[in-house]
Amino acid sequence: MLAVRDGELNALGELFERHHGRLYGFLLKLTGDRSTAEDLTQTVFQRMLKYRHTYRDQGNFAAWMYHLARRCTADHVRRSSAAPRPIDPADLNLHADDAPHAAGQASVHDDHRLLYAALALLDRDDREVLLLSRFQELSFAEIAGILECSVGAAKVRAHRALRELRDAFFRLQRPTPPVS
Amino acid sequence: MDATPQMTCQTAREAFPEFLDFRTAPTARMAERSHLAVCPDCQREFATLTRIATALDEAPSALPSGRMRQRFYAMLEEEKHSARSIHLAAEREHHARGLSLWRRLGLPLAGCALLAAGFVGGTRFSARSPESQDHSDPEARRQLADLQQRVNAMGQLVGYSLIQQRHSPTVDRLQGVLTSASRENPPPQVINELISALALDPSAHVRLSALDGLAAHLEQEVVRAGVLACLAREENPLVQVSMIDLLATARDASARPAIEKLSTNVTTDRNVRDAARRALAQL
Numbered sequence A: 001m002l003a004v005r006d007g008e009l010n011a012l013g014e015l016f017e018r019h020h021g022r023l024y025g026f027l028l029k030l031t032g033d034r035s036t037a038e039d040l041t042q043t044v045f046q047r048m049l050k051y052r053h054t055y056r057d058q059g060n061f062a063a064w065m066y067h068l069a070r071r072c073t074a075d076h077v078r079r080s081s082a083a084p085r086p087i088d089p090a091d092l093n094l095h096a097d098d099a100p101h102a103a104g105q106a107s108v109h110d111d112h113r114l115l116y117a118a119l120a121l122l123d124r125d126d127r128e129v130l131l132l133s134r135f136q137e138l139s140f141a142e143i144a145g146i147l148e149c150s151v152g153a154a155k156v157r158a159h160r161a162l163r164e165l166r167d168a169f170f171r172l173q174r175p176t177p178p179v180s
Numbered sequence B: 001m002d003a004t005p006q007m008t009c010q011t012a013r014e015a016f017p018e019f020l021d022f023r024t025a026p027t028a029r030m031a032e033r034s035h036l037a038v039c040p041d042c043q044r045e046f047a048t049l050t051r052i053a054t055a056l057d058e059a060p061s062a063l064p065s066g067r068m069r070q071r072f073y074a075m076l077e078e079e080k081h082s083a084r085s086i087h088l089a090a091e092r093e094h095h096a097r098g099l100s101l102w103r104r105l106g107l108p109l110a111g112c113a114l115l116a117a118g119f120v121g122g123t124r125f126s127a128r129s130p131e132s133q134d135h136s137d138p139e140a141r142r143q144l145a146d147l148q149q150r151v152n153a154m155g156q157l158v159g160y161s162l163i164q165q166r167h168s169p170t171v172d173r174l175q176g177v178l179t180s181a182s183r184e185n186p187p188p189q190v191i192n193e194l195i196s197a198l199a200l201d202p203s204a205h206v207r208l209s210a211l212d213g214l215a216a217h218l219e220q221e222v223v224r225a226g227v228l229a230c231l232a233r234e235e236n237p238l239v240q241v242s243m244i245d246l247l248a249t250a251r252d253a254s255a256r257p258a259i260e261k262l263s264t265n266v267t268t269d270r271n272v273r274d275a276a277r278r279a280l281a282q283l
């Protein structure tokens, strides 16, 4: 990105190839909509170009990218009031590697459907911190930077969001709540 | 409920976020881990959280459409031609001007670019020139012999420069991808990797190999869109000509504006312009 900042614009192509798939995946899970996720991915790279002079060689590029992604999503949400729609795994153009083993196919597929449905039930903030926390390329210090909160708060929020996702998942799996 | 006198469930569960975080060392918080080993309640709680975290990590994501790559490169091109970028680029040019091996080889290679296109694609995307089809006419035969000679000369030149790249890790890495790509229905990420290599690999040899791998899957919209997006940023005439021929073979009308642009751009290599004009007739 330093090269891009210094005018070597083709270097952005390399960054695009390396990161756009994962960024798109993040935005898809965050918004639940393929075309919104594509538009937002494009906007993120557009802003990288526009604000390239503000890039500083501190911390990692991915952190900056997700910071921009978060801003773009917030802007988008402000403009449109559409609630996230759960992704139907059947709509996804799955990687062959992800294709579940034949025997467990239906149940694994259902699990994914439930997971996406549960994800859509969370607040956007919870979804955001949870998805960020599962990215290996980001440290909690960077996540805290992206979310503009303390490291401790980011960890607490991520864990709380995971518990909520689990509760939503099991609620959807067993519509009648178990007596505890 | 206490399973061990030293540790309450409450305290143990406070350590769960760390256990679930792959950033934490597996040896951290041993006291809490040993509580987990003996307390069934905490085990259950931990198991459900692990299951969800794993499911989330492994949840399939969609592949972005080929249109996205096209939009991105179109935006990049536009920015490159904006006044601000041109100004900055001119300043940069002033500071450093290093020619890569491929730039230096580019000129002599460009002379043979047309032939190489046939070379690389082989009969698979048959960009046959009319001369090569009529063998009875003596003039055609003479041209064919001449062509053959030039192909041989170019073969040596290309061979020489490709030796530099042959053992690079990228070529080795791409080999596996190319093998998968030669199967009937390669998984989308194989196609994606080939397009990435075509867009980014610094070696023209690798880019040509990637293009060759993609040639078998022209029926896929994502392949045609990928090649088209890469054409805008390609600077090597050899690769440019191969891309143009491929798009012409695919009869992809959406390639027309980009190819038209190349055919009229005076700074474009002559062979590339010729290939572009030929392609326009086909499209």
Ligand SMILES: [Zn+2]
Residues within 6 Å of the ligand: B001, B003, B008, B009, B010, B012, B035, B039, B040, B041, B042, B043
């Ligand atoms: Zn316990």
